[in-house]
Amino acid sequence: CELLQLFTLHFMTFDSASTVPDLLSIFHEQEMTETVHETNGHGYLATFVGKNGRFVILRVHSHGLVTIDLQCYEEDNISQLDNLLNALETKLKALLNGNITRIKRLPALIRGAKVDRYWPTADGRLIEYDIDGVVYEEDSAYQNIKILHSQQFGNILVLNGDVNLAESDLAYTQAIMGSGKEDYAGKEVLILGGGDGGILAEVVKQKPKMITMVEISFIVIDGCKMHMRKTCGDILDNLKGDCYQVIEDCVPVLKKYVKEGRMFDYIINDLTAVPISTEPEEDSTWEFLRLILDLSIKVLHPSGKYFTQGNSVNLSEALTLYEEQLGKLSCPVDFSKEVVCVPSYLELWVFYTIWKK
Amino acid sequence: CELLQLFTLHFMTFDSASTVPDLLSIFHEQEMTETVHETNGHGYLATFVGKNGRFVILRVHSHGLVTIDLQCYEEDNISQLDNLLNALETKLKALLNGNITRIKRLPALIRGAKVDRYWPTADGRLIEYDIDGVVYEEDSAYQNIKILHSQQFGNILVLNGDVNLAESDLAYTQAIMGSGKEDYAGKEVLILGGGDGGILAEVVKQKPKMITMVEISFIVIDGCKMHMRKTCGDILDNLKGDCYQVIEDCVPVLKKYVKEGRMFDYIINDLTAVPISTEPEEDSTWEFLRLILDLSIKVLHPSGKYFTQGNSVNLSEALTLYEEQLGKLSCPVDFSKEVVCVPSYLELWVFYTIWKK
Structure with a gap:
């Protein structure tokens, strides 16, 4: 070629x-x-x-x-x-x-190169990565899953063309866990998504009571447990451990928990970035995001915290719109946000903490 | 246009x-x-x-x-x-x-845009920044000095086309000060370069005995004291304070200190990155770098530390060559290195700590 x-x-x-x-x-x-x-x-x-x-x-x-x-x-x-x-x-x-x-x-x-080095940022800038190989590529029913090797960032998980997480990105995992200010010991934790295993591996270290991780695609888990070991260690080698379980499919599980009246101290939503489209009524990603948010808040303990990523700090319109959605939930919530540098993103990223009023 | x-x-x-x-x-x-x-x-x-x-x-x-x-x-x-x-x-x-x-x-x-958004990384990758304005531009006898505004990183100091430091880059200043593991209280500190004022502003907070900062170009200082205030605060408003002085011209000052037998507990070299050229005998930047290193080590207290930036973690040849130079100094030294994510660099950067054996 x-x-x-x-x-x-x-x-x-x-x-x-x-x-x-x-x-x-x-x-x-x-x-x-x-x-x-x-x-x-x-x-x-x-x-x-x-x-x-x-x-x-x-x-x-x-x-x-x-x-x-x-x-x-x-x-x-x-x-x-x-x-x-x-x-x-x-x-x-x-x-x-x-x-x-x-x-x-x-x-x-x-x-025309075998390995594509151009992965634009969420805010649409032209960026060349130092990628020198494709280590994994599969298509699931939901998305294209690639793991690419970067000289400086280690392996990078790319979902549908979006840079998701690299082995260098402990900063992402720490941010979405509350930046070191939380104590997970003895707590009930729900992780939505998180197929790279980074959050699971870090929360387990703090000896929570139980972590339930709900990942839509076990193909992501398969790839990450082989090629993202600096992120997940050996935690994904078993989908069930002393204080954690990984189960498939997100929305039905959440609905079941709502019905059962289950409560979680921490919910970490690692599913998807805030959609860039500013037409929330027309975009199915927005619909999905609102559905997840609403179900999640229902199973969040009154004194619990809900963590999620937002998007590039430059996408202020999309972020504002997301914040407006937070004001429209069936249960009133407050939120704070933090801007974090995730090494492989090459743009600053916004993370949210949400709690019940 | x-x-x-x-x-x-x-x-x-x-x-x-x-x-x-x-x-x-x-x-x-x-x-x-x-x-x-x-x-x-x-x-x-x-x-x-x-x-x-x-x-x-x-x-x-x-x-x-x-x-x-x-x-x-x-x-x-x-x-x-x-x-x-x-x-x-x-x-x-x-x-x-x-x-x-x-x-x-x-x-x-x-x-053809008024504001140039393309500033390739040190390892030669094509990168588009979110730059939307030029806030300062001057030519000194030594270099072209620009301060550009980035939406996410704040103002960015660009010297001769190299991204030097942005207002978002406290991580750089912390790394070149020893990543929070040092105590500057009561110490004699020498800063080489550092015209953006970031290091000076941070070290002053720790109440050292005396900081001497030697900057070759007061034009950089003039620009930064106006446009990089998130980095330097008001420290550059006066070139002399209770525990610091800023003086011009680096090599003659170092030579004078060697002659006088002056000793510093900390020397922070913020002058220039390790040259990319791997022909150390032919490149005047390498010559300058060796001269500064040799003079600096002579005025470094036997139990003191010398901090400096290296270069992009991907430029392993240039870094290896620098480490070889460290083995050839008139006074034997040891070193350690750390890889740090500086937000505006869009590539991981190596920092060195050097001390006398």
């Missing part, structure tokens, strides 16, 4: 660059075939096809922006390409006579 | 996509002018010029990779473009009859 690399280089200048023709000689020296395109007044646009599948797009825009995009294959001679980009940079500097306000060459964007 | 946005979309398929001509109709419907380029056997390559400066590059590579790059201006109709990309995606899915192993649409890459 071939890789296509895209190098982008851009210049900003005060000059309206009348100097373009002088750049062309560089491409001609490389024996590249030139096409000048008609743009109907949108600046100068030329493309150049070279050896080995090289392709360059040169645009000179009317307000002093010059962009050069160079596409090439992985097996191309990279030092030769560096020389080409350097030559272009040097020539443009000379031509524009120092009237340059910015020169920017970005790391190559790679398409 | 115009913005050029680049949307990239790629498909991987088992099929050697013979189905390209069927895609062309979509571009023709958009009244785009087509050019098919001769690639000498490197797959199919066509470009399309449309209204408003739109430009599309369609490549079908021989091993089943299809790439579509769409360039447009900021003022273009983005929902129309989304429709175009959606139409292409739908059509390719139908044409390839489910034989698709990956569909990936990346967030737009933006060139």
